[in-house]
Amino acid sequence: MIVADLHIHSRYSRATARDLDPEHLWIAAQRKGIDLLGSGDFTHPAWFAELSEKLVETGDGAYVLRPDLQGALAGQVPAPCRREVRFLLSAEISSIYKRGGKTRKVHSLILMPDLASVARLNQRLGRLGNIVSDGRPILGLDAKDLLELCLEVEPSVIFIPAHIWTPWFSLFGSKSGFDAIEECFGELTPHIHALETGLSSDPPMNWRLSALDRFTLVSHSDAHSPAKLAREADLLTCPPTYADLAAALAGPAEAGFHGTLEFFPDEGKYHLDGHRKCGVRLTPAETREHGGRCPVCGKPLTVGVLNRVEELADRPEGSKPARLRHFESLIPLPELIGEVMRQGPATKGVSQALEALLERLGPELHILREAPLEDLQSVGGPILGEALRRMRQGQVITEGGYDGEFGKVHLFSNEEHAELKGQKGFWKLAPKAGARSRAKAGPAARPKASPPAAPLLSALDPAREGLNPEQALAADYRGGHLIVRAGPGSGKTRLLVQRAVGLLREGAAAEEILLITFTRKAAGELGQRLAEAWPQGRQPLTATFHALGRRIISQAREGANGGDMAIVEDEKRQALLKRIAAQAEWKPSDLELAISRHKQTLDQEPPSDLAPWLALYQEALAGEGLLDLDDLVREACLALRSDAELARSWRERFRHVLVDEYQDVNQAQVELLKALTGPRTQVAAIGDPDQAIYGFRGADRSFFARFARDFAGAAEFGLQQNYRSNGPILAAAQGLLEADPDPSRRPLLPLRPEGPLPSLIALASPEAEAQWVAARIAELIGGMDSRQVEGRAGENPGEYAPRDIAVLYRLHALAPALQKALQKAGVPVQVAGRTPLEETDPLDFKAQRVSLLTMHAAKGLEWPVVFVVGLEEGLLPYLPPGKPPSPASEERRLLFVALTRARERLYLSRAARRSLFGETRQPGPSPFLTQIPEGLLKIEKPRARRPRASQLGLFK
């Protein structure tokens, strides 16, 4: 029989002991009596390097400490404890992701047969996320995708869902888990053969779920220090090799998996329910009596493992499956000695006593499990003997752990302890009636929890079929042209889709309907939503302005000489601009801008200073039959103007033209629209002039206001209902806009009025700001380490997944500090537009991360939590040194766009010192901040720095 502890950590994981290195593990394993030990943390590059250096392969998938190191250390192992310690390569990965609208946090234990396969896996994982900052990395990768990746890298991988019952980070966790294994792993479930049951549950609890019958239930220590090794462990009868372990886990008991060594589950940190902050500990039955809420603070209780097991159980307490494996419940020897000596387990006296026992009797597990009581009595005294006798018989007194607080397991009652003082003959006492056996009478199986109340939004959820009244008015209007002023989060895309569907339903042909967007992405999404809403029959054309122009030009040329047409590639165009600019003694960027602006006006005559250079540019393109992107719209307009037949065919083609983001059109685009508009055409434009932020690229929001003049008789509509942001977020965003009065603006009405006030904080430096953001995000995600989860009762830590969060800034230049701080905190992060495609893993698009992006890039997107950073003088509005700034109103709208990306929580920040382009300044707050009316922002102060918590804080 061998003892295996396969889930441990190295010193590279958070909150772990500094001496967690191969040498100390080798010593500690022998003192404990472990034959087969997980390496832990193989994903961490430094630990991987250390393992590669200090371990040598046995050839059967196991590794041993290098013989020279063994020789140097042998003296530190008590003689009766010495044994061969083999290592298997193991790691734990934390997957934090969104599935089915719920944040999931699942930890997985992974074993690999050799360093080469680990290296392959690490390479893949390194591309998907940050495996450098923590030995237990956090990936925004669905646990199922992680399993798939592991199988792809190494088919013989052993993949074990870790400590499956802990509330915060596990497969069945009450906070962020699933109700069934299949729910998590889908069709890959057959690749899972074992489940790790964790400290807070033991086999009898797990036997109550018939769904677990086919799995091997394993137990490991999840140690964060050498002293905690083998708190729980596996008992194997197979040889200590990788392949034999894999076969044992996959097969019946005879295959080599004998059973487990267990904690008394009551001692686990999450056995019962409760609130640590409120000092409330409840049994599952008591929790039900209180309706799941804390009797002190009224907030939801942290539901423990016992409760969760009862929730999912389909058998009564005490049931046993047909096939079950052996288990033993143990108390760690230092704790047991501590009780006998009436001292803490980490005191010097206990250590000395432990040392003496190890020297005389052998490893800790041998002492706990097998050593004859007489030997124990003779070496450790009669009381120790009695303590071990009681433990082996399960006669213990328990106080269940709850909400992160370890439980307590005692062997003697208080009365006994009192009696014991000064008495020598204690071992003769029979256990008191008060010392209950750990088999407790429990409540009957609990009915399944009722499903959560229907979400508040369901009645008006924009994802559903129906339109709200103001949307319906605009969607159903058939009286001619119309323009819709649609604020952020008002269901704009939905209105477009439903208008198109309504037209189709009334009998309009798909060919008569055209939808126009600015980006291919928007066109793709609109097309997809339309296909979902109107799956029957042909689809209307959904195109960008440029794609539309291209079609028109193609048709014009077919009719004429059929000249070849292609779009100039950017590289070529830049080279051309550079060449001409040099000749003109202009800056290439100025030339580019001037050409573009001219083409957008549709004027025939360019400004005289531009004319010769424009002519050179156009000749160069025409010589190769090329057009640039502005030409696509311009040339289409000109073709329609000069070719009456062409114009007629296009004007008659569409009865309905729907245009998205109308605040972003330029003159050429408006002209193109007009040229497509015949007497029977209805143009429906939708947009929001308060979100016009692309003036610098030629967009002119004034076309929005004059739509009714460009398209005669147009009706005006407005969408005020906001589905996205809660009341306080909308109030702050609209308060800001008040500084730019507009009589045609209507207030936005939040569907969800309640929520926390947006907050504003000033930090000393960009680094401090980045660290603050990282710390806040770590709290919101919860799960960087347990302390963060347990630390802030009432803040709902762990409510969010990485992909629920975005950090927005004015300039890309702010991204590096943020990225660095977030990576250091172990938060999975992606910086928009900054990942080269060739480095992207095929699974990359599935990885879920915190997004870092510019306020511009955030337009059209939304997140439950948004941080807006760098709200400083000179940065917002941005005042480029030596250049004319954008109009302040456009920059204000940019902030408005940023604020209205947030659904639930909004955090604003600034730094009192900022270095930008080599210059360090001490900027005051952005003037826009003072334009947000007082009382709509909560002013926060940086928390005073507390001294770093001790490395061992996790286990007290």
Add this chain to the structure above:
DNA sequence: TTGTACGCGCTTTTT
């Protein structure tokens, strides 16, 4: 053709 020193200038972004 390649190495290196120097100086300039620095948003936001789509097709």
Add this chain to the structure above:
DNA sequence: GCGCGTACAA
């Protein structure tokens, strides 16, 4: 503060 482009040397 740094990257990129240009100028000039080898």
